[in-house]
Amino acid sequence: xxVLRVNGLRMWLPGTARPVLDGVELSVGEGETVALVxxxxxxxxxxxxxxxGLLPDGASVEGGVEVAGQDVLALAPSRLRELRRRTVAMxxxxxxxxxxxxxxxxxxxxxxxxxxxxxxxxxxxAVGLEARVLRQYPHQLSGGMLQxxxxxxxxxxxxxxxxxxxxxTALDVTTQAxxxxxxxxxxxRYGTGLLFVxxxxxxxxxxxxxxxxxxxxxxxxxxxxxxxxxxxxxxxxAALLAATPRVETRQARLATIPGQPPDLRTELTGCAFAxxxxxxxxxxxxxxxxxxxxxxxIVACHHSIPGGERA
Ligand SMILES: Nc1ncnc2c1ncn2[C@@H]1O[C@H](COP(=O)(O)OP(=O)(O)OP(=O)(O)O)[C@@H](O)[C@H]1O
Numbered sequence: 001x002x003v004l005r006v007n008g009l010r011m012w013l014p015g016t017a018r019p020v021l022d023g024v025e026l027s028v029g030e031g032e033t034v035a036l037v038x039x040x041x042x043x044x045x046x047x048x049x050x051x052x053g054l055l056p057d058g059a060s061v062e063g064g065v066e067v068a069g070q071d072v073l074a075l076a077p078s079r080l081r082e083l084r085r086r087t088v089a090m091x092x093x094x095x096x097x098x099x100x101x102x103x104x105x106x107x108x109x110x111x112x113x114x115x116x117x118x119x120x121x122x123x124x125x126a127v128g129l130e131a132r133v134l135r136q137y138p139h140q141l142s143g144g145m146l147q148x149x150x151x152x153x154x155x156x157x158x159x160x161x162x163x164x165x166x167x168x169t170a171l172d173v174t175t176q177a178x179x180x181x182x183x184x185x186x187x188x189r190y191g192t193g194l195l196f197v198x199x200x201x202x203x204x205x206x207x208x209x210x211x212x213x214x215x216x217x218x219x220x221x222x223x224x225x226x227x228x229x230x231x232x233x234x235x236x237x238a239a240l241l242a243a244t245p246r247v248e249t250r251q252a253r254l255a256t257i258p259g260q261p262p263d264l265r266t267e268l269t270g271c272a273f274a275x276x277x278x279x280x281x282x283x284x285x286x287x288x289x290x291x292x293x294x295x296x297x298i299v300a301c302h303h304s305i306p307g308g309e310r311a
Contacts, residue, residue, distance in 0.1 A: 003160045003193040004028040004051060004088075008063035011046060011217075013056060016264040021046055022217040023063070025291070026195075028161060033187055033194040035204035035225070037240075038214035041261060044197045047214070048163045051195070052090055053080045068160050085112070089154035093166040095146040099138050106134030109153055116156060123152040126189070127182060144175035151182060155190065162186070165197045180207055201244045205229045213237045216261050216272035223297025233294060233304040236273045271302065279303040 004027060011021040021043050028034045036044050046056070050065055053072045065072040067088050075083065092098055099108055109120040121131060127148040138146060147167060154162055164183065168176035184207060187194055198204055204211050205225055212222040213234065221234035232238040239257045259276035262268060271277070274284040284302050291300040 002027045002029055002066075003068055004195060005064070005066040006047065006051070007066070009047065009050060009065060010062040011050065011055070012060045013264075014058040017267045018217075018264065020217050020264060021050075024214075024217070024219055026212055026219065026222075028193040028195050030160070030193055031187060031191040032210065033184070033196060033208050035196045035198060035208035035211045036214060037198055037201055037204045037211060039199060039240075039261060042214040043217040044199075044214055045165055048090070048165050048195060048197050051161075051163055052084055052088060086157045087159055088161040088163065089157060089159040090163040090165065091147070091150045091154050091167045093169045095143065095150045095170075096138060098150060099146065101138050103137075104134065105136055105138070105141070105149055108149070109134070109156060113156055119156060120152070123155050124149075126155075126186075127152045128178075142175075144171055144178065147171065147175075147179055148182065151179075151186065155186065155192070158190070159192060161193045161195065163195050163197070166199070167196075168203065169198075169200075176203075183207065201229070201240055213240070216268070218272060218300065219291070219298070220273065220301070221297065221299045223295075223299075227295070227297060231305075233297065233299040234273075234301050235277045235279050235303070235305065238305060239276075239278075271300075279305075 006024050006026040009021050009024040010019045013020050024047055036047060038044055051067060051072065053075060055061060061073060067083060070083060072083065106120060110116045120134065124131060124134060129145060129148050133141060141149065168179050171179060180203065183194060186192055196204065196207055208225045210222065211225045211228050213220045213236065215236050220236045221228065221232065228237065229241065232241055243256050257276055262272055270285045270287055271289050274280040277284065281303065289300045289302045291298045
């Protein structure tokens with residue numbers, strides 16, 4: 001069963017010529033880790049924030065967001081608060097932005113949850129911190145420790161779904177690896193579904209069961225992580241992989257994808273990636289490709305790479 005289903009989510013923002021999210025389909029199963037990857041501006045954060053019912057000012061939306069069977073976009077504010085307290089939680093890139101610097105860690109964790117001191121102690125230990133941090137203030141902890149605190153805080157309500165928006169980007173490489181390992185442990189121990197938003201493909205490959213690749217507000221390709229990263233079918237996925245430094249071969253960054261993603265002030269007639277795509281034909285500029293199912297994956301491309309190959 002899915003803890004999250006995003007069904008054809010379309011979002012318009014003021015001053016744009018096309019939807020900023022355009023028919024996003026995405027799901028996360030119970031205890032599953034799913035990565036949402038794409039370049040900056042592709043719509044990853046807007047998607048993950050919509051899961052919490054957080055929409056930018058002036059946004060209008062179509063389609064649905066279901067968390068544990070509840071239609072988030074139709075919930076009354078009080079039910080939405082309850083959902084965020086119990087069912088779905090989020091951790092962000094910068095843990096310092098999400099915590100009051102004047103309150104002790106212990107007070108932050110039990111805030112709004114009377115009688116939850118034991119749970120806070122248990123979770124602080126579960127995220128690998130000593131009990132004394134409960135009496136400390138945020139400035140006394142490193143960024144990595146504070147991200148552990150945020151993870152403990154997110155788990156206080158025993159959520160079914162944890163949204164992680166670039167949770168390791170602000171951390172050094174060693175600490176990143178520790179936080180990734182901790183999230184994997186959280187999912188194993190508590191059965192939490194994870195939606196992991198990142199621009200880092202290597203990280204997505206390391207943590208996720210399934211991956212969605214987003215481009216210009218649309219899902220270009222999705223599938224099991226192992227298949228998608230070894231045999232990408234969408235030319236955009238292949239180009240992203242070619243532009244990613246590979247740790248195992250110690251190759252330097254070899255290429256960037258020529259060109260820019262389409263500006264939100266322009267309409268799109270065909271495939272959003274066509275102007276940058278080596279496989280594009282006139283059809284790609286005129287007709288938006290429909291998503292097609294390939295084995296366990298889905299690809300929206302008129303000329304997807306047969307069998308897939310890593311560029
Ligand atoms: N409140 C807003 N008003 C207008 N445009 C917005 C707003 N929020 C986001 N956008 C635009 O919507 C697009 C998608 O933004 P989003 O933050 O979801 O991208 P992203 O993929 O998460 O990028 P990043 O990795 O840089 O965070 C971007 O072009 C962004 O400029």
